[in-house]
Amino acid sequence: MNIAIFASGVGSNYTAISNAIKDGKLDATINLVVCDKENAEVIKKVKKDNNEIFVFNPKKFNSKSEYEKIIVEKCIEKDISLIVLAGYMRILGSTLLDAFPNRIINIHPSLLPAFKGKDAIGQAIEYGVKVMGVSIHYVNSEMDGGKIIAQKSFEVNDRLTKEEIENKVHEIEHILYPTVIQKLIQGGLK
């Protein structure tokens, strides 16, 4: 099963997925990585793994559909069955969504539908919630919308710093994402 990972930043989830494959816990091949930030940290990690990466600057295109068409072509060329968004900070347009219906998933650091968008952890801390978590969901045209596939929660208290909470979120993400991808693949991506 060939997968594509889309990322814009650090790429710790990219690494977690890549390691799960290397450890034999995930029956997939990362055939393509797509990155919309020319200086993102994830690029070095992908190159070190010798995986193929397409880096682009959205500002150099006239429209979202223009660069999404190129991405779709690359995904088809690489025989991609599942697109995994891992910190990709862009809302997908109809060009990508229509080309891969029910084949695009995302991970978000909150218990959706609460705290969509940027700095979800900061929003949750500000609100004073006592239970936080991670969600994995199918992607649609709404930001952090789409049917939820899996969630994992944990309890927080006022003594925890934002950094400690972020670490906990990442710890959960790095186990949950490869596990969910493996289950989707085993289930035949229904």
Ligand code: GRF
């Ligand atoms: C993760 O917390 C993910 O939930 C969110 O963006 C972050 C990406 O982190 N969508 P990384 O680039 O995988 O380290």
